[in-house]
Amino acid sequence: MYSPLALLIYLLGTSALIALDIAVSKFLSAAGIETWATIRSLIGLSGFVCLIGLDQMIVRSRQSSFLICRLVAVQVPLLSIIVGTLIWWLEFMSNWSYSILLVAGSSATMFFQQYFRSNHLRVRAQVAEQGWKVVTLCIVSGSVIWNIQIMIDLAFITAIIGMIAVSSLSLLQSPPNKLFAQSPEPVSSLYAYGFRFMLSSILLALALYGEQLVVSGLGTSEESATYFTHAVFFLFPISIANGYFAFLIAPWLRDNHEKFLLIVSKYNWLIGFCALVYAISIHCIGLFAWMLIDPTGETSNVTLQFVFFCMCVARTIYTIPSAYIGIFGDKKRHDYLILCQLVVLCLVAGTFYGLYKTEVAQLIYIVAILSMTNVFLRTLLSLRIMQLLSQNRS
Numbered sequence: 001m002y003s004p005l006a007l008l009i010y011l012l013g014t015s016a017l018i019a020l021d022i023a024v025s026k027f028l029s030a031a032g033i034e035t036w037a038t039i040r041s042l043i044g045l046s047g048f049v050c051l052i053g054l055d056q057m058i059v060r061s062r063q064s065s066f067l068i069c070r071l072v073a074v075q076v077p078l079l080s081i082i083v084g085t086l087i088w089w090l091e092f093m094s095n096w097s098y099s100i101l102l103v104a105g106s107s108a109t110m111f112f113q114q115y116f117r118s119n120h121l122r123v124r125a126q127v128a129e130q131g132w133k134v135v136t137l138c139i140v141s142g143s144v145i146w147n148i149q150i151m152i153d154l155a156f157i158t159a160i161i162g163m164i165a166v167s168s169l170s171l172l173q174s175p176p177n178k179l180f181a182q183s184p185e186p187v188s189s190l191y192a193y194g195f196r197f198m199l200s201s202i203l204l205a206l207a208l209y210g211e212q213l214v215v216s217g218l219g220t221s222e223e224s225a226t227y228f229t230h231a232v233f234f235l236f237p238i239s240i241a242n243g244y245f246a247f248l249i250a251p252w253l254r255d256n257h258e259k260f261l262l263i264v265s266k267y268n269w270l271i272g273f274c275a276l277v278y279a280i281s282i283h284c285i286g287l288f289a290w291m292l293i294d295p296t297g298e299t300s301n302v303t304l305q306f307v308f309f310c311m312c313v314a315r316t317i318y319t320i321p322s323a324y325i326g327i328f329g330d331k332k333r334h335d336y337l338i339l340c341q342l343v344v345l346c347l348v349a350g351t352f353y354g355l356y357k358t359e360v361a362q363l364i365y366i367v368a369i370l371s372m373t374n375v376f377l378r379t380l381l382s383l384r385i386m387q388l389l390s391q392n393r394s
Contacts, residue, residue, distance in 0.1 A: 003122045003123060005123050006122035006123045006125070006126045007244065009123065009126040009127060009130055010126045010129075010130060010243070010244050010247070011240075011244075012130065012134060013126065013129065013130020013131070013133045013134055014130070014133075014239065014240050014243060014244075015240075016130070016133040016134045016136075016137040017133040017137075017236075018232070018236060018237060018240075019137055020133065020136055020137045020140060021036075021040075021228075021232040021236060022232060022233075022289075022293060022295065023137070023140055023141065023144065024036045024140070024152065025225070025228065025229040025232055025295045025296075026293060026295050027144055028152070030221040030222050030224070030225040031221050032152060033221075033224065033225040033228055033229070034216055034221045034224040034225060034228075035152055035153060036152045036228075037212050037216060037224055037225075037227075037228035038092055038093070038212070038213065038216050039093075039102065039152070039153055039156055040209070040212070040228075041209040041210070041212045041213045041216075042087060042092060042093070042102060042103075042106070042209075042213075043102070043106045044106075044205045044208060044209040045202070045205045045206070045209055045210070045213075046083055046084075046087065046102065046103040046106050046107070047103065047106030047107040047109070047110045048110070048198055048201040048202050048205060049079065049083050049103075049198065049202065050075065050076045050079040050080050050083060050103060050104070050107040051072065051075075051076065051107050051110060051111060051194075051198065052075065052079075052191060052194050052195060052198050053191075053193065053194030053195055053196065053197030053198040053201065054068050054071060054072055054075075054111070054190065054191075054194045055072075055110050055111045055113075055114040055115075056114065056194070056197040056201070056326055057190050057193055057194045057197065058111075058114050058115055058118050059114055059117065059118040059250055059251065059254070059326070059327075060193070060254075060326065060327060061184075061185055061190065062118050062119070062180050063180060063181065063182055063183045063184060063185075064182070064183075064184040064185050064190060065115065065118070065119075065176035065179070065180060065182065066175070066176040066177055066182050066184065067182075067184040067187070067190070068184075068190065069115070069171075069176060071187070071190070072111055076104060076107045076108065076111070077104065079103075079107075080100050080103040080104035080107060081100055083103045084096070084099040084100030084101070084102065084103040084104070085099070085100070087099045087102075087103065088100075092213070092216075092217075093153065095153065098153050098154070098157055101157050101160075101161065102153075102156070102157065102160075105132075105157065105160035105161060105164060106160075108164045108167070109128060109129060109132065109160060109163070109164065109167075112124075112125075112128035112129075112164070112167040112168075112170075112171065113125050113126075113128045113129040115171065116128060116167075116170070117247060117250075117251065118251065119174070119176075119179045119180065120251065121174065121179075122247075124167070124170050124174075125247070126247075127163070127166065127167070127170075128163065128166075128167040128170075131159075131162075131163035131166065131167075132156070132159040132160040132162075132163045133159075135158075135159035135162060135163065136155050136156050136159040139155040139158065139159065140152070140155055143155075192331065193331070193334075196331065196334040196335065196338060197326065197334075199338050200325075200326075200334065200337065200338055200341070203338070203341045203342070203345060203378075204322070204378070206345065207345075207371065207374045207375050207378055208315075208375075210371075211227070211367045211368065211370075211371040212224070212227060212228060212231070214352075214367050215227045215363060215364060215367055218356070218363060219363045219364065223362075223363055223364055226296070226301070226364060227304070227364045227367070227368070229295050229296060230300065230301055230304040230305070230308065231308065232295075233286040233287075233289055233290050233295070233300070234282075234283060234286040234287075234300075234304070234305050234308040234309065234312075235308040235311060235312060237282050237285065237286060238278075238279065238282050238312040238315055238316060240282075241278060241316075242315060242316055242319050245319055246319045246322070246323060249319065249320070249323045250323040250326060250327055253323055253324060253327050253328075254327050257328070260324075261390055264320075264390075271317065271320065272317065274316075275313050275316035275317045276313055278312075278316055279309055279312035279313045279316060280309075282312055283305070283308075283309045283312070286305075287300065287305070303365055303368070304364065304365075304368055307368040307369055307371075307372050308368070310372050310376070311371070311372050311375050314372075314375045314376050314378075314379045315375060315379075317379055317383075318375070318378065318379045318382060320386070321379070321382035321383050321385065321386035322382055324386045324389065324390070325337065325382060325385055325386060325389065328389050329385070329389060330389075333385055333388065333389055336385070337381060337382065337385050340381050341378060341381065344374060344377045344378065344381070345374065348370050348371075348373060348374045351370060352366060352367070352370050355370075
């Protein structure tokens with residue numbers, strides 16, 4: 001069921017994150033931008049590891065919700081300590097406790113959002129996902145207005161802990177057994193699929209967020225700030241529509257499979273056209289915003305603009321096969337897709353190593369072009385797997 005309030009909260013949270021990115025790129029130093037860019041990447045990467053795919057299983061297997069909640073309540077705190085310590089040891093974050101809280105907060109936010117989404121509680125799902133963005137923006141805005149120096153990582157940690165508390169109370173008010181009849185799958189089955197979802201999610205997160213970590217780890221603070229600032233204006237805004245579409249489509253697919261196949265077979269050309277038009281619109285808005293805000297005092301980099309535009313097209317198309325495979329994919333297809341994605345990642349990583357060592361181009365260009373290649377190949381693979389799955393189910 002369509003929820004205008006859920007859409008409003010989504011738009012508020014997405015706009016808040018974009019505004020936060022712009023504020024950071026405009027008012028913080030290169031080191032501060034690098035810190036925020038690293039946090040943004042870690043949010044997208046770290047949470048998947050601790051959840052082991054159970055966040056996606058709660059959408060696929062709604063009747064197992066209560067069991068999944070119990071499993072998550074145990075594994076997330078334990079794994080957050082391990083993953084957070086590893087992130088701190090690798091020096092992506094300087095504070096050990098903040099690193100652990102970032103991982104735990106990211107995991108919990110993902111899980112709450114999927115739990116409420118699975119049960120069609122869309123307003124609560126959006127509050128869980130978007131709340132920390134609005135709160136963090138308020139903290140950063142206050143620091144700019146009153147000229148108070150703050151630590152951007154502490155602002156994020158404060159916001160996400162507060163929103164986890166709100167989501168926890170909301171879950172207690174709507175426990176799984178009150179929302180859907182419980183007949184859980186075996187734990188082994190949940191983890192068998194969950195582990196595959198986790199691998200797919202990590203590979204996707206590496207494709208979406210890994211490039212910023214590579215630039216931050218191997219480049220200078222100025223290179224990291226340049227890459228992130230261009231992503232803020234020409235790449236991240238693509239999530240405005242993509243994110244909400246992805247939020248809605250998986251539960252809808254679960255209940256409307258035949259209708260979906262009919263739409264895709266009849267209007268497949270229109271999907272690609274809409275993705276292209278949407279990417280062009282986002283690019284034009286980003287260029288206008290760059291000229292208006294002038295975040296760096298210089299004109300934008302045309303090469304990064306073009307690469308990010310191509311990535312926007314691929315990411316938009318990717319939302320459809322990704323949701324379809326998540327709902328209807330069997331173990332065989334998941335394994336095949338994961339294997340192909342690993343091969344692509346290894347090829348991209350090997351190519352990066354060769355180009356980086358020979359210094360044939362600047363780091364940010366190598367990373368951007370190879371990241372675009374990775375996203376394009378992932379999209380093509382996912383479309384092919386979706387085609388095979390739909391043929392078997394039709």
